[in-house]
Amino acid sequence: MTRRVSMIILAIALAGLMGFGAWTVLLKPSDLPPDGFSRGNGRIEADLIDISPRLAGRIAEIRVREGDRVSKGDVLVVMDTAELRAQLARAEAAVESAHAAVGVASAQVDEAEARLALAESEATRTERLASRDITSQANLDIKRTEVSVAEAGLAAAHATLRSRERSVDAEAAARDEIAARIADATLHAEGAGRVLYRLAQPGEIIGAGGNILTLASLEDVYMEFFLPAADAPRVVIGDEARIVADIMPDRAMPAQVMFVSPQAQFTPKQVETLTERENLMFRIRVRVPPELVEARADQVKTGVRGVVWVRLADPDGHLPSWPVGLTPPLIDLPATAGADTP
Structure with a gap:
């Protein structure tokens, strides 16, 4: 009887131990962010420029x-630009030629003005003579007609001058266009x-628009990640964030929340748990400060994966203080902390 009781007690103890182990492995929450914080997986990215x-x-x-x-x-x-430079030389010659044509047209205006002045003077003298019956009315009509012809000639000379000046503008524009093409080269x-x-x-x-080089911009280095619908609305745009890269799990980089998607979407492939896959997620982008990128430009590598930590505002809009291990800039985290635990 005593042996049977001992076996029953042992079985109960084993069952309890196995149950505790199963709860610890399968049900117990582990490695959760503290209250007021959330995190997501992402990778360092930068805009690509062709x-x-x-x-x-x-x-x-x-x-x-x-x-x-x-x-x-x-x-x-x-x-x-050899061909373009030849075109530029021809265009510059055309501009000089147009300037010369303006000079000729200006001289023609001076000549037309002199002809008009002479015709007006002769017409005035003829009118005085006609008033004293010294010359005929026909001669007076001829002088008046000559004045009208001289006036028309002057108007034509002015029109020609304006046309030559516009030609200079056109030739100069063609020259500038070729010069711009050379500059774009x-x-x-x-x-x-x-x-x-x-x-x-x-x-x-x-060909036009064909890619020669692809650059990664160091002026906008960022990381995108996803948060569940329960956390994303509590993230404040412009607030601080922290990035813990997988290659530096004991260091935190400062960042700033730049974007929170206004629309929910299905969980991206980066998220691996089934529970999270069943929820709608919001895309969030944090930006690494340009001064930090500039100071460590040789260490910036796109594609590096890591974890982004953000603060969640309470209903009154208050934000919690950062844990000591996530205080910037790039300070060592506690020895027991890793990429996923502050």
Whole structure:
């Protein structure tokens, strides 16, 4: 009897132990964020910029290679402009010719004004003579007609002058257009970045808009992640955030919440638990401060995965204080903390 009771007690103890183990593994919440905080998985990203010529042409020079860091204003690619420079020389000659034509038209205006002045003077003298019956009325009519002809000639000379001046403007515009094409043939970096791909080589002919280089912009480095509908509305745009990269699990990077999607969507493939997959999620973007990117530009790598921590506002709009281990900039986290635990 005593042995049987002992067996029953042992069985109950084993069942209790197995039940506790199952609850610990399957049911007990583990590694949950503290109250007032939420997190999501994501990866470091940056906007990609394609470097392309506006016009088709031959590549004369590429001054960067894959992996090179570039700054705003750096020359990246130079297209061949021999044909354009010949067109520019012809356009400049046309402008000079148009200026010369303006000079001729201006001289014609001076000549027409002199003819008109002479005709008016002769008409005045003839009118005085006709008033004293010294000359005929027919002669007076002729002088008056000559004045009208001279006036018409002056008007025509002014019209010709205006036409020649507009020709100068047209030729100058054509010259400036060619000069703009030559300027566009030198491709510059519009901001800080790093060369990811070099897709062509000097000597190749590239169509208009054809990609020569692809840059990763270092002016807007960010991470996107997803939060459930219960947490996303409590995230404040403009608030601080923290990024813990997988490659640096003991360090936290400061960031700023830049975007919270106004529309819910199904859980993206990054989220792995079945429970989260059944919920609608909101896309959120946090941006790494540009000054931090600039200071550590050589260490910035797109595609690095990590965890983003954000604060959740309470109903009164108050935000909790950051735990010591998630205080920026880039300080060591507690020895017991990892990428998923502050």
